[in-house]
Amino acid sequence: xxxxxxxxxxxxxxxxxxxxxxxxxxxxxxxxxxxxxxxxxxxxxxxxxxxxxxxxxxxxxxxxxxxxxxxxxxxxxxxxxxxxxxxxxxxxxxxxxxxxxxxxxxxxxxxxxxxxxxxxxxxxxxxxxxxxxxxxxxxxxxxxxxxxxxxxxxxxxxxxxxxxxxxxxxxxxxxxxxxxxxxxxxxxxxxxxxxxxxxxxxxxxxxxxxxxxxxxxxxxxxxxxxxxxxxxxxxxxxxxxxxxxxxxxxxxxxxxxxxxxxxxxxxxxxxxxxxx
Amino acid sequence: xxxxxxxxxxxxxxxxxxxxxxxxxxxxxxxxxxxxxxxxxxxxxxxxxxxxxxxxxxxxxxxxxxxxxxxxxxxxxxxxxxxxxxxxxxxxxxxxxxxxxxxxxxxxxxxxxxxxxxxxxxxxxxxxxxxxxxxxxxxxxxxxxxxxxxxxxxxxxxxxxxxxxxxxxxxxxxxxxxxxxxxxxxxxxxxxxxxxxxxxxxxxxxxxxxxxxxxxxxxxxxxxxxxxxxxxxxxxxxxxxxxxxxxxxxxxxxxxxxxxxxxxxxxxxxxxxxxxx
Numbered sequence: 001x002x003x004x005x006x007x008x009x010x011x012x013x014x015x016x017x018x019x020x021x022x023x024x025x026x027x028x029x030x031x032x033x034x035x036x037x038x039x040x041x042x043x044x045x046x047x048x049x050x051x052x053x054x055x056x057x058x059x060x061x062x063x064x065x066x067x068x069x070x071x072x073x074x075x076x077x078x079x080x081x082x083x084x085x086x087x088x089x090x091x092x093x094x095x096x097x098x099x100x101x102x103x104x105x106x107x108x109x110x111x112x113x114x115x116x117x118x119x120x121x122x123x124x125x126x127x128x129x130x131x132x133x134x135x136x137x138x139x140x141x142x143x144x145x146x147x148x149x150x151x152x153x154x155x156x157x158x159x160x161x162x163x164x165x166x167x168x169x170x171x172x173x174x175x176x177x178x179x180x181x182x183x184x185x186x187x188x189x190x191x192x193x194x195x196x197x198x199x200x201x202x203x204x205x206x207x208x209x210x211x212x213x214x215x216x217x218x219x220x221x222x223x224x225x226x227x228x229x230x231x232x233x234x235x236x237x238x239x240x241x242x243x244x245x246x247x248x249x250x251x252x253x254x255x256x257x258x259x260x261x262x263x264x265x266x267x268x269x270x271x272x273x274x275x276x
Numbered sequence: 277x278x279x280x281x282x283x284x285x286x287x288x289x290x291x292x293x294x295x296x297x298x299x300x301x302x303x304x305x306x307x308x309x310x311x312x313x314x315x316x317x318x319x320x321x322x323x324x325x326x327x328x329x330x331x332x333x334x335x336x337x338x339x340x341x342x343x344x345x346x347x348x349x350x351x352x353x354x355x356x357x358x359x360x361x362x363x364x365x366x367x368x369x370x371x372x373x374x375x376x377x378x379x380x381x382x383x384x385x386x387x388x389x390x391x392x393x394x395x396x397x398x399x400x401x402x403x404x405x406x407x408x409x410x411x412x413x414x415x416x417x418x419x420x421x422x423x424x425x426x427x428x429x430x431x432x433x434x435x436x437x438x439x440x441x442x443x444x445x446x447x448x449x450x451x452x453x454x455x456x457x458x459x460x461x462x463x464x465x466x467x468x469x470x471x472x473x474x475x476x477x478x479x480x481x482x483x484x485x486x487x488x489x490x491x492x493x494x495x496x497x498x499x500x501x502x503x504x505x506x507x508x509x510x511x512x513x514x515x516x517x518x519x520x521x522x523x524x525x526x527x528x529x530x531x532x533x534x535x536x537x538x539x540x541x542x543x544x545x546x547x548x549x550x551x552x553x
Contacts, residue, residue: 063511084519093517100515104462105508110434110454117525122517127525150306150434152461166516 012075014039014174014205015060020069022055029055031229032069037207039173042200044216044237045209047226048251053209054101056226057176060207061098094123097167101178103159107151112143112162115151119170137169157188164195175199177208181215193218213241213252225250291491295468299461304363308429313357315430319534320439326541327427333545334419337552343415346548350422357430368421376417380410433457438524451522459505467498 013036022030029052037043037060045053058064059071062083071078073092082088097119100106109115116137120130138144141161151159160180167175180196181189196219199206208219216223217237225233225240227250233240240246247253309316315323334346354364389405427436437450437457474490482490 058511061515063515089519090517093515098515100508100512102508105505106512108455108458108509108512110437110458111432114434114454114524118513118518119516121523121525122519122521124523130525148432150461151458152465170516 011038013037013072014074016070016072017056017059018070018072020056020059020066020071022052022059022064022066028229030059030066033229033231035224035231035234037205038222039205040203041221042196042206042219043208043222043224044220045207045224045226046211046213046216046240046250046252047209048211051226051250052229053226054178057098057178057207057209061096061176062092063098090123093119094170095172096174096176097170097172098176099160099163099167099178099180101182103156103163104151106163106166107154107159110150111147112138112149112151112154112165113147115162115166116147116169119166123170133169133171137165141165141168155185155188157184157191160184160188160192164192172204174205175207177206179209179211181210181212211252213247217241225252227251291471295464295471298464299468302461305429306432308357308359309432311358311430313359313430315353315357315426317533318537319530320431320435321442322530322534322538322541323427323431324436324439325442326538327423329541329545330548331420331423333548333552334416334423337416337548338412339552340411340415342548342552343412343419346544347415347419347422349544350419350426353426354422357426359426359429363429364422364425368425369418372418372421373414376414380413383407383410383413441524447524448522450524455509459509462505463498463502466501467494470494470497 015035015037017033017035020030020033021028031052033052033056035056045056047053055064059066059078062073062078065071065078065080073096076082076088078092083092107115109118113134116134117130120133125133134147135144138147141164143158143161143165146154146158146162151162154162164177164180177196180192184192193215196206196208196215200221206219210216220237223235223237223240224231225246232250233243233246244253318326330346330349334343337343337346354361384402384406385400387403387406387409389403391401392404392407393402394400395402431439434454434457437453440450440453441447471494474494
């Protein structure tokens with residue numbers, strides 16, 4: 001069991017996750033987990049594959065509900081009943097957006113334009129407002145030229161940008177990103193990181209899951225480390241990244257063979273961080 | 277993707293190649309739909325109604341001249357829309373001739389009427405009424421199929437689906453068809469990758485039993501992937517506010533060119549009905 005709050009004394013939390021357990025049949029994905037996310041913070045959930053990060057994001061997005069424990073969103077319980085109610089449910093969907101790890105899951109409409117229009121249409125925005133917001137969002141994500149294209153014609157990087165646009169069009173206050181840089185080529189990855197870096201100070205609360213240590217410090221104010229369904233550490237990213245024994249214990253630090261200039265070939269755990 | 281001209285002897289090769297062919301056909305259709313032609317400039321709703329307005333008199337006409345005239349209109353529309361005659365010949369005209377030809381083949385021999393010819397050796401009688409019936413059938417189907425293919429080749433499929441709204445097809449049906457169209461490619465690619473990866477690890481020919489086993493297991497895996505995908509997609513829809521009701525954005529506004537063409541289609545249709553009675 002873990003209980004970690006960063007800056008707990010400052011402001012009321014957007015999310016309060018209290019003693020949450022979630023199981024996929026016999027497999028425990030989250031084990032008595034506690035977490036508080038403060039408004040306006042950029043939070044990174046670091047963890048190896050299968051550590052429970054994505055499950056937590058789905059719970060935070062009200063797509064699944066804990067077997068034990070409670071989640072509060074802005075002080076209100078995040079329950080199935082509340083999510084299905086017209087008032088809270090619609091308001092929650094407008095304020096919280098989730099970008100899935102696999103963009104093919106999220107891009108279910110025939111064209112990029114339809115995809116970006118889907119969220120506002122569900123919230124019954126007026127047509128003119130929808131068209132204006134779509135135009136702004138496509139421009140912001142630099143994908144206006146793709147608007148009539150079918151998702152199956154897009155590259156992975158373009159799909160990820162469209163998936164992000166389909167959520168940003170609602171201008172959510174809270175953005176949940178599941179492995180936003182996974183399977184991207186370097187250019188697409190840098191686009192995504194640029195977006196996350198630029199979002200600092202923009203007022204949005206951003207929760208990002210990743211196992212990419214290289215980007216954590218750039219895109220996060222707070223960092224939580226997941227291991228086997230528990231949070232084992234919570235601190236500013238620099239502190240987490242300097243704790244090599246923690247990273248090794250949680251399978252975040254890898255070692256692979258590499259060649260030195262001298263010609264020596266060996267393997268040891270190391271980070272790929274840029275020097276100032 | 278596999279090169280098109282490779283030898284397609286094995287079961288794996290043929291299956292993988294058929295996936296590639298399906299994708300290539302779609303890419304060709306989407307390329308034609310983006311061409312700078314007459315039909316491509318038309319509002320999809322006008323195109324749908326106009327093509328229907330031409331198909332109906334073609335199906336009802338009892339005159340070769342009228343049916344020939346409607347077929348000529350279809351050919352002119354194809355030319356003005358930069359649709360290749362080679363593609364129409366291969367995909368429509370020959371295919372329809374073979375298919376309906378088989379259906380129409382007995383008509384000249386079994387339809388009672390004025391005998392115009394006797395087959396040598398067999399001595400079977402061919403009647404003029406029978407020839408006329410067979411000719412009507414083939415020409416009707418050729419005209420209707422050409423018009424339908426023109427609609428599909430000159431309109432992105434998504435626009436065809438949206439245009440169905442003018443025929444009062446429910447929004448939920450249009451949305452389901454759109455999503456089906458979206459995911460059929462993903463699953464087609466998944467199936468293609470499955471067959472390619474299996475092929476890359478295979479040596480020699482499969483026996484009939486092994487082929488059936490491979491086909492069944494591949495279908496099972498694909499079905500399982502489809503179920504997983506559908507539940508994930510449902511969550512993604514819920515995440516963006518889906519609560520069981522589907523809404524779509526109203527389409528674009530009709531231009532004067534669309535109204536002129538709609539009037540043209542209506543006139544041709546009315547004239548064909550009148551003369552083809």
